[in-house]
C-alpha cells in the first residue's frame with residue numbers, strides 16, 4: 367500500500383462520521399497511518415493479507431455500537447479483529463480497500479470477578495493470558511490454554527470457539543462462556559451478560575455467537591466460567607510405537623486418573639524434529655527417536671498424589687505395551703516438555719509454508735485415519751513431510767504438511783490444493799470434521815460447504831440473513847457472501 371495510490375484514499379464521509387465517535391487517535395487512515403495500519407491488514411502469521419478502508423479502535427461498547435451503526439448507514443462492511451492469531455484468515459479484510467477493520471484492542475476492561483459464582487466478566491479485547499492471571503489472583507483458574515494465549519483475545523476465543531490443550535477436562539470456549547454482550551450488525555446492543563449455568567428461556571443466543579467468527583456481530587464482553595485452581599500437577603512425556611498405542615494409553619489414563627486428566631497431547635517424530643531444529647533451547651528428552659510422543663498432564667486442587675497416580679498409569683501402560691519409554695516431569699522440566707508441544711506451530715513456519723489441516727475424527731478412528739491419509743498423501747507428493755500433532759484426547763489432530771526437503775515454497779504450493787483435498791477425502795471417509803477448533807474463515811469456507819447437506823447450509827444461511835440481512839458483518843467469512 368502506498369500513500370500515492372488513489373484507491374487507498376479513505377471514504378471522506380465515513381471518516382467524518384467515525385472520527386467524532388472514537389476520536390482522532392481511534393481511526394487509522396491509509397496513507398497517513400500506513401506504518402501502524404499494516405499490522406491490521408494481515409494476520410499474525412502473515413499468511414493472509416488484505417486492504418482496510420480504515421481501522422477503527424473503539425474504547426467502549428457504546429462506541430462499538432456507534433461505529434457499527436455508522437458503517438451500516440454507509441453500507442460499509444465491518445471486519446472484527448482481536449489478536450489476529452486466527453489461522454483461517456477470518457480477521458483479515460478483503461483486498462477491495464472498502465472494508466473497515468474494527469479492532470477490539472482498546473476494549474481491555476475486567477468488569478467483574480464473582481468469586482462465589484466462579485465467573486469473570488471481561489471485555490472482548492482482554493488477552494487470554496490476562497484472564498488466566500486475573501483468575502489466579504482470585505485463587506481460581508480460567509482453563510482455556512493454547513500457544514497463542516499471550517496475544518489472542520477473549521472476543522477472538524469466543525468468535526472461533528477456541529479449544530486448546532485442556533478441552534479434555536474443561537471443554538472449549540462453548541463450555542466456558544456463560545453470557546455475552548454483542549453489538550449486532552445494525553448497531554443494536556444485545557445485553558446477555560448473565561453468569562447463569564442454567565437458563566432455559568428459549569433459543570440459546572450465547573451459543574449462537576460461539577464460533578460465528580465475527581459474521582453475526584461484534585462481541586464486546588463475555589461472562590466466563592472459572593474453575594477451582596489445580597496447583598498440584600504431574601506431567602509425563604512418553605515415547606509411543608504408534609498412534610494406536612496413544613489411544614490405548616488414553617484409555618488407561620482415564621481409567622486410572624479419571625477427571626484429573628487435564629491434557630493428553632501427541633506429536634509425531636517429524637513434529638519433534640522440526641521443534642528441535644527451530645526452537646532454541648529445546649532438547650529431546652530421550653536418547654533415541656520414536657515414531658510418536660505423548661504428553662499427559664494430571665492436575666488436582668486437593669492433596670491427591672498426582673505424581674504417584676501418574677507413575678501408576680505408566681506402570682500399567684508399560685505392562686500393556688502402550689508406552690516404550692517415559693519421563694515424569696515437574697517444575698521447569700514440565701515446562702520444557704510443554705515447550706516441545708507448544709513450539710510446533712511456530713517451528714513449522716521455519717520450514718516454509720504449512721498446509722494446515724485441523725481435523726477431527728472419533729478417537730477410535732485416529733490411527734486408521736492417519737494411515738489412510740498418509741498413504742494417499744505420499745502418492746500425491748512423495749517426500750511430503752506430515753507434521754501431525756494435537757489434542758488426541760479430543761480426537762483432534764493438526765495433520766499439517768511441510769514441503770519435501772530441498773523443495774522451493776512455490777513448487778510445494780503448486781501441489782497444495784491436491785494435498786488438502788487428499789486429507790479432506792480421508793476425513794470424509796472416517797466421518798470427521800475438517801475444522802475441529804480453528805474455524806473456517808475464508809480458508810475452509812468452501813470445503814466445509816461442500817461437505818454439508820443442502821438442509822444444513824440452508825439453515826446456516828437463514829441464520830446469517832436473519833441476524834445480518836444487509837450482509838455487512840465480516841462478509842465472505844464462514845459462508846460465501848450472497
Ligand code: FAD
Pocket residue numbers: 410411445446447448449450451452453455456457470490511512513514517518519520521522523524525526527528529530531579580581583584585586711712803804807840843
Ligand atoms: P482473531 O484472529 O483476531 O480473529 C479470529 C476470528 O474471530 C475472526 O473471524 C474475527 O473476525 C473474529 N473476532 C475476533 N474478535 C471478535 C470480536 N470481538 N467479536 C466478533 N468476532 C471477533 N486455536 C485453538 O482453538 N486451539 C489452539 O490450541 C490454538 N493454538 C494456537 C497456537 C498458535 C501459535 C497460534 C498462532 C494460533 C493458535 N490458535 C489456536 C488459533 C487462535 O489463537 C485462536 O483461534 C484464537 O481464538 C483467535 O483469537 P484472536 O483474538 O487472535 O482472534
Ligand code: 2HG
Pocket residue numbers: 453513530708710711722723756764766
Ligand atoms: C496447536 O494445537 C494449535 O498448537 C495450532 O491449534 C495448530 O498451527 C497449527 O496448525
Ligand code: ZN
Pocket residue numbers: 530756757764803
Ligand atoms: Zn490445536
